[in-house]
Amino acid sequence: MTTDPQGQAFPELACYGLAGHSASPADLLDEVRLAEDLGLGAVFLSERFNVKDAGVLAGAAVAASSRIGIGTAATNHNTRHPLVTATMATTLHRMSGGRYAFGLGRGFDLLFDVMGLPRVTGAQLEDAVGIYRRLWHGEAFGHSGPAGDYPYLSQDPSFDEDVPVLMMAIGPKSLELAGRVADGVVLHTFLSDETLARSVATVRRAAEEAGRDPASIRVWSVLATVEDSIPEEQRLRKLVGRLATYLQGYGEVLVRANDWDLAALQRFREDPLLQGYPGALDAIGTTDELTYLRDRVLPAEWLAASATGSATQCAQRVVDQLAAGADSVILHGATPTELAPVVEAYGGLRPDLPALPVNPGWTR
Template sequence: MGAFAGTLSASSSSVRGVDRGWGRLGSMVDAATVRFPELGFYTLAGGAQDPRALIDECHDAERLGLGTVFISERFNVKEAVTLSGAAAAATSSLQIMTAATNHNTRHPIVTASYATTMHRLTRGRFVLGLGRGIAPLFDAYGLPRITTAQMEEFADVMRRLWHGETILGHDGAIGSYPFLRLDPTFDEDIPLGLVAFGPNSLALGGRAYDHVVLHTFFTDETLQRCVATVKQAAERAGRDPDTVTVWSCYATVGDHLDQPTRLKKTVGRLATYLQAYGDLMVETNRWDPAVLSAFRADEVVQGVGGAIDVVASTEQLEHIAGLLPDEWLAPAATGTAEQCAASVRGQLDLGADAVIMHGASPAELEPIVEAYGTP
């Protein structure tokens, strides 16, 4: 079981007995409100347009006793630094984790300062989560593609800066920097997270990061394989594998939601992933690539004109549903609240340390969380 680095102790017997210390800062957090530290959610799920909705979502999450709010970044109204500060101001117990921002969109000193500010602002509830990003988008923006070597080096640089080190003449995978320093008095233990997909990223997470966030719509076999890759890499690096928390990112869409919404959160979301990086999804899950080719060639898919989960109509989603095999949509919590709760528990039984109930707001998750907490 992962150690949920940087989060709070839990009193509920449903939590799998994890000691989650606060490091040097000490705790000013209302740990009693956290019933389920092993459960998290993404704020502003999907193509949200109103960032202020984050505040109500965080309030709802703390009321339900969830453990972590995850912040994804889109270059519109979901800029991660601003949202992190809002989440900090709106909460007293939630762990706040970016999942993810990218190291190459800000200067290392800016990112290191952001993380330190959040760490102190939240009294230790912040995790800086990084990811590789979408390569074609970076190409379009004129940003360099992110490599595994860069993410490993960046993690090392962050930790050195957080512990007060002055770095002179850095010349490496992340670039050349004559002088890097925050404050020589700093001695901060700030957890790092990594959104990981392929085997190289997963192994990196095991040897150099504290949290590893997996992708949505991973089959049971893929989940178990990914957890094993992370934990084995941690062991090879001389780390206790239980100190690395592996998060299953699990689409959780109950029948209490209307059918068009369920289509958008399941078919629409998977189809959007297939638009962006379908080859990697198919390769990782060991699915039939011919299905992906047929999906890409379909006239309706080609005519959507944007991210399918954002712009497709219900009629288009119903058509696209017919292109996707049932087993591709199966890795999700669906059905009644009780069935969804059982499926979430199943992810823990398969080896995940924690579960992000993905694609739904805390208000939408409420009946499922209530069922999860029922003995």
């Protein structure tokens, strides 16, 4: 198998570690090793406030690997002091030999409300990124801005660390922000090909308007990948359950991003099944409930914004994402074991691509 100079066959592909809900974080170690063996360029790590701490998982992923890139996608700037967050990133940057990219997202307003934390704004994100970069480059300073007031911040005056910053983005404002300040952008799952192309164009335009090289921003699409060999119950959970959970949490944002029918979202919300539903559908939804949502409630067009069917059909959808403008593709919602046939099929369809580093935040 031909590899890139960094040692991975497919630096443009990635997966998530511990995809979805997990009660066994130690599973990540074997997942990272297998993802590396498959030739994937990176493994991304989301954060949940249970057994998925971003720093702990990233440290474990770095220790379990030697070639694959590691990306936090994502944590929030408001859940840690900026000096603590910057320290996490510099530690992972050096521990990994430069394979780590630090990712930030907005998070969920209602969750921050009940946690007693301020809701995240674009101004806060931009300010926080500026703080981290100053710390990573050895500055000592006081700061007062949207991200908070800090009398004195310093890591080490000898630092000169180039840690790439990833930003999660879905709406036009967050896409524009990412184009202005981030090194890489991670888009959202269940975007149509048209929305993907439009999102990429928004990021690149914002970068150019900010005086940056648009090609220097690495754009990751996130493609729900549910291949036929996965048992039906799991396929339903990974596809229908995942989309329904997003619609439960921030459906209007996703529907508007895709120019989908808001009336269909309202019908979903008003369906008797959803009234008082006790949790996330991708976690507790039954096979009957998810089948009902697929067949009776969710528009087929919405579910089609994914990769399903045979391994070859899924691999072709990956190629479609690259053709629509993405630099790279995260195969979302499946473990490396489940992705193995898709990756093998992709090897036979892979287009001619520019060389990419395994660090998921860099383009060169």
